[in-house]
Amino acid sequence: MSRAPTLESQGTYSAEFQRSSLRAQGLLRRGKSWSGHERNCCFLNIGGKSFANISAVSGFNFLDDARAVASVDWDHDGDLDLWNTNRTSPGVRFLRNDFPTDHHYLALKLIGNGTTCNRDAIGARVELYPGKIIKTLRAGEGFLAQSTKWIHFGMGQNRQVDRVVVRWPDGTSQEFTHMEADQRYEIIQGSVRPAPWTAPGRDVALKPSVLPVPPVSDRTRTLLPARLVMPPLTLNLASSYGSNKAIAGQPFLLNLWASWCQPCVKELRQFVQRADELKDAKVQIFAMSVDGLGDDSSNPQNAQALLKQLKFPFMHGVATTALLDKLQIVKESLFFPIRPLPLPSSFLVDPQGRLAVIYHGPVEVDELIADVRRLELDEDDWRQASVPFQGRYLGPQVGHDLLAILDRLREHEHVEAALEYSQRNSALMGYDRPRYASITYKIGAEFTRRKMHDKAAAAYHEVIHASPEHLNARRAMAAALESVGRFKEAITHYRWLVQFNPENARARLKLSALLARHGNKPAAVQDLRESLRSNPESSQTHYLLATVLEKENRVEEAITHYQAALGLDPSLALAHARIGSALQRQGQLVAAEEHWRSLVQLRPKSAAAHLRLGENLYRQEMIEGGLQAFRVVLELDP
Incomplete structure (x- = not known):
């Protein structure tokens, strides 16, 4: 981790810090913790020589992700109690100090004069004699904490208070006597004697609480406040339906299950028993078995045999690694923790191909039918249905980061799905055009690497539409079009590059070569001569001009330029x-x-x-x- 988020000249965080921050976020998403799930620690000072770990015996070693701790004599019994806050639940925890002891204490409350010294006396130093025990009144204690402003002295077995010296923040000091142990005093700057202070009476019975642990459920339902456009999904269905069916145009439930998963089998039986109700609700079910995928050693034939035995009336097939990976990408874009999909898992998708509800664990049929009917709600009513309480919103619903899904599809080498996702949703991704152009350009580059030049050209077209002056996309687009024989279009892009930068000799050379090759030799000669005016030392330009002139039967001129090319590069x-x-x-x-x-x-x-x-x-x-x-x-x- 970078030691500090240092800023670079443009006011952005350094690349090192950004990389480290993303890496830390990735660890958190995978269940790691800033505290590493360490128990809270408590150490006892042993006579100023060392510390003893009393975390367990003190009762302080909770498995909380603790952040701040503040000390205060909350119950006015002469010892310090603790409040601590946590990043995780419980947000606040009170630890009352009930350790039995016959030790003594002295507590002082300081009040500044408000003119030469602040009223809270922050910065004052107090010395207790005998022994010269020193305490300082501070405005903060550790990380995001403010302990009590009472100065609390633990005196051990000593019962004697000889004197107290207060050194105020304005540089003055006072000495006080006539104080007793196990008492509280209020000291006002400039006063002669400290005033005894008595705690106000209160009838508060503090009882230890037990943090209830919610029952573990094997099912969750998440209705998305804003529906998410799904990436292209292709299903490997049973032969009776035809394989590799692309799904769109109707609401459907995509269900993942396995033959060895008992909750899955129970869920399928529910679908069979209530098939008529599901069909009346006009929802299609695709039951995709994961048997045999990855480390699963089960036989996919077992799943098909089970469905046949159940007389399963809906479409079914075998899930592919690509399908599971795309669904995992969608899930990770919606939930902060990164966890694998449980079984069973189901995804309710509306007729427009947008994910509406995610079910982890068995789906209740009544709930499914109700959710299918909710798909007809308008945007505001759907948003209200996604929360357990009604309310008014300050602004419109924020959409999903489709660019993150697009980039993950690219990273996982689903480039054809990524290209289709980019083309279908370019308008929805316009909230960050530079990022959209960058990701889509990388998709095109991957197609180029695979020598799939038609698809590369389609990706570069999207980039240029979003960012017309994306020079790398223009160059790559022209090369891709040239590779698939779309020469007129390639000439258009090379000409744009030359017009954008007349000194771009490479683009001018490419443009001239295409013009010469496809019948416009005079234009090629003109462009090549223009190129030589800006870069007369280019052997390639001389050579190309010579070849065009030779085809025009201007042999003497051609020989002149061949000789010029060889003069610049004899190895040509x-x-x-x-x-x-x-x-x-x-x-x-x-x-x-x-x-x-x-x-x-x-x-x-x-x-x-x-x-x-x-x-x-x-x-x-x-x-x-x-x-x-x-x-x-x-x-x-x-």
Whole structure:
């Protein structure tokens, strides 16, 4: 964990702190605790030499996630009691000190004069004699705590109070005598004698309480205040229904179960027994068995046999790892703790494909039917139905973070589902366009890595729609379109890149190559000349311009640019081949020979290079040299 949330120049937290914070949050979501579920500790000072751990015998070692502790003589019996607050339940705990003892004490309440010293006397130091025991009055005690402002001295077996020296915050000091042990006094700055203080009478009987533990239930029902658009789900249904059925357009209950899970089987029997009522409610049930998935060694055939035995009247099939993973992603987006899906688990989805209710444990049929009817409620009434009490809201219902689900789908390599989710819900994800563009660009990059260029182009299209000046998406879009033969569209994006930055030589080179390849050679020549004006040292631009000019039968100009390319990069093998061919066609055999020899040196394993050299030498009547080149050709390519 970063030691402090240091700010960088733009006023944002440092990357180190953000990474550490996310990691800590991930640990908390997986059930970890800041305190590590450690019991509270209490240590006894043994004569100023060491401490003894009395956590258990003191009764202080609760398994609370404690945060703050404050001391006060709450019951005015002369010893200090404790209040502590916890991050978890119970929020506040009172620990009364009932330890039997014959020790003595002295308690003092200080009041400043309100002019040179604050009325609460915060900062005052008090010395008790004999022994010179020192206490300081502070405004805070530890973390988020304020103990009593009474100065409490534990005196042990000593019953004698010789004197008390008070050093006030304004620098003055006073000495007081005539005080007795086991008493309380009020000392006002400037007064001559301390005034005895008597606790007000009160009839409060403090009794230890037992924190009730709620009964453990194997079922929960969560009606979402705002319905959540589900990612694309594909079901592997039994052959009688047709496999890989995409579900949409009707309310349905997606039920996860296993043949070895007795609550699951009991739930299925309820569905069978009340099938007519469920069908009248117009809800479809998809019972998906998880038998055989992951570490489960059960046989999926057992599940199908059980359904056949039950005469299960609804659709059913075998869950896939991908289906479970998507449902887990949805669950983790809704609940802070990260826990695996229990069995049975069910998801009620409305006709628009939005998750409405999650059931953990068996579903009560009456409750399910009532929830299906509630799907017709308007947004406000549905929101009221999601809470156990009525009330007025300060603002509209906040939606879900669909971008978090989109990114998790990408991270879990459900990229096709992620792309579909992005396309279907781009308007709903517009609350953070830069983040949407960033995530969708990564989806496109994964399709590019998999060489699925059509889908990559679809992802980059979404990015550009959200962020038209996303340069990486523009470049990747043009390349993807070029890869699938959509050249006109690719030309549009390359041209946009050139217009956005005329110095972008790579984009200009790509644009010119496409223009030349697809019939618009004059435009290609113009773009390449423009590119050379901004970057005359580009051997690739000279070479590409030469090839276009050669196709336009402007051979002399082409040779000039081939030579310029080779002057910048003598290792450009293709330039040697093209200029050698051009010179040879013009009958400049000696000049061509030089380039063929350079080509052979650059590509000694190329049979074609040796063949062209041999042909050149043979035409110059250099028979022996030509034959030698042809022998190499036969060795390389028999």
